[in-house]
Amino acid sequence: MSAGAAVVTRGIEKSFKGVPVLRGVDLDVDAGSIFALLGSNGAGKTTLVRILSTLLKADAGTAEVNGADVASRSAEVRESISLTGQFAAVDDVLTGRENLVLVARLRHLPDPRGIADELLARFALTEAANRRAGTYSGGMRRRLDIAMSLIGDPPVVFLDEPTTGLDPQARAEVWATVEQLAGRGTTVLLTTQYLDEAEQLADRIAILHEGRILVSGTLAELKRLLPVATVEYVEKQPSLEEVFLALVSGTPDGGRSPGPIPSRKEPR
Numbered sequence: 001m002s003a004g005a006a007v008v009t010r011g012i013e014k015s016f017k018g019v020p021v022l023r024g025v026d027l028d029v030d031a032g033s034i035f036a037l038l039g040s041n042g043a044g045k046t047t048l049v050r051i052l053s054t055l056l057k058a059d060a061g062t063a064e065v066n067g068a069d070v071a072s073r074s075a076e077v078r079e080s081i082s083l084t085g086q087f088a089a090v091d092d093v094l095t096g097r098e099n100l101v102l103v104a105r106l107r108h109l110p111d112p113r114g115i116a117d118e119l120l121a122r123f124a125l126t127e128a129a130n131r132r133a134g135t136y137s138g139g140m141r142r143r144l145d146i147a148m149s150l151i152g153d154p155p156v157v158f159l160d161e162p163t164t165g166l167d168p169q170a171r172a173e174v175w176a177t178v179e180q181l182a183g184r185g186t187t188v189l190l191t192t193q194y195l196d197e198a199e200q201l202a203d204r205i206a207i208l209h210e211g212r213i214l215v216s217g218t219l220a221e222l223k224r225l226l227p228v229a230t231v232e233y234v235e236k237q238p239s240l241e242e243v244f245l246a247l248v249s250g251t252p253d254g255g256r257s258p259g260p261i262p263s264r265k266e267p268r
Contacts, residue, residue, distance in 0.1 A: 006031040006156050006187040007052060011061035014047055021047050023211035024061065029189055029204075031155075034182045036202035037191045038244065043208045045191040046086075049160050052189070053083045066156050082149035086161045088141040089148070092134030096125050096144050099133055103151045119147040123177060139170030146177055156187045163197060175201060199240045207247055214247045 007029035014022040021044045029035040039045050050056040052065055054074040062069065068076040090099050097116050104112035120126045123143045128136060133144060142162060149157065159178065163171040178201055181188050192198055198205050199219060206216035215222060219240060226238035226246060238246075 004030055006033075007035075007063075007065050007189060009048070009052070009061065009063040012048065012051060012058050012063060013060040014044075014051065014056065014058055021211055022051075022058075025208070025211070025213055027206060027213065027216070029187060031187050032182065032185045033203040034178060034188045034190060034201050036198035036205045037189065037208055038193070038195065038198045038205055039191075039208035040193055040248070044211045045193075045208055046160055048208070049083070049158050049189070049191060052077075053081055053158055054078055055083075080154055081156045081158060082152075082154040083158045084146055084149045084160065084162055086164045088145040090133045090136075090141055090144050092132065094133060095130050096120060096133055096136070096140075097129040099144060099148055100151065103148050107152050109152065115151060119150065122180075123147045137170065138166045139173035142166065142170065142174050143177055146174075146181075150181075150186075154186075156189070157181060159188060159190045161191055161193065163192070163194065171197070195239075195241045195244055205240070207244055209248045215243075 005028050009025050009027045012022050012025040037045050051058050054070050054077050065077045066080040070077050100116035100119055101112045104115045120129045163174050207214045222243045223238050228235050
């Protein structure tokens with residue numbers, strides 16, 4: 001396993017009914033970082049997360065999470081991770097506090113109510129603690145879902161498209177939660193199809209397309225893959241969206257217009 005890495009994959013392959021979904025995926029996710037796996041629907045993001053969380057077996061390749069091989073030491077992997085899927089897994093009939101207490105009891109942890117109260121405060125849900133989760137807004141439900149997944153303080157968290165279907169305010173709430181996790185030293189592997197989400201949150205970004213990693217690096221490194229556009233002596237750095245579209249479409253400039261567009265804006 002690479003020094004300082006919390007998640008490492010080498011040559012991961014997976015097919016379903018003869019259709020390749022992952023075609024040799026290599027990843028290195030640094031401990032304590034936010035790593036965004038960016039890709040369109042069907043790119044293989046969820047399949048990779050399910051393999052890393054021991055819910056699926058890879059057809060080929062190796063993967064380690066927190067130093068444990070996902071195939072041969074799956075129990076250790078499950079003890080060190082949490083997984084939040086695309087849809088909140090809260091019980092709408094229970095209150096926010098009752099959802100948290102239930103999970104703490106299922107994990108056989110001491111002082112479930114104390115754990116619940118700490119997480120409610122941490123995720124700004126204390127005032128809604130005694131309300132049924134079914135009355136929560138989308139952002140509140142997602143924050144509660146993430147709080148439930150953190151019971152037991154797992155060092156590695158997988159967030160599989162956590163803002164799907166949320167409005168802009170709810171997305172901002174989830175973004176703040178993710179940044180808070182990394183600030184406390186948790187490793188976050190985030191899958192998303194939203195370019196602005198990866199740009200806002202991630203320390204490093206990998207673009208997954210048709211089961212392969214096209215490129216991996218920091219936002220600045222990815223932007224350098226496209227030439228700087230110069231218009232009337234004004235430099236415009238390529239956006240992450242342009243990098244993504246250029247890589248998945250095979251066009252060198254991401255479909256940018258060939259003609260200059262006059263601009264009075266300052267260089268970005």
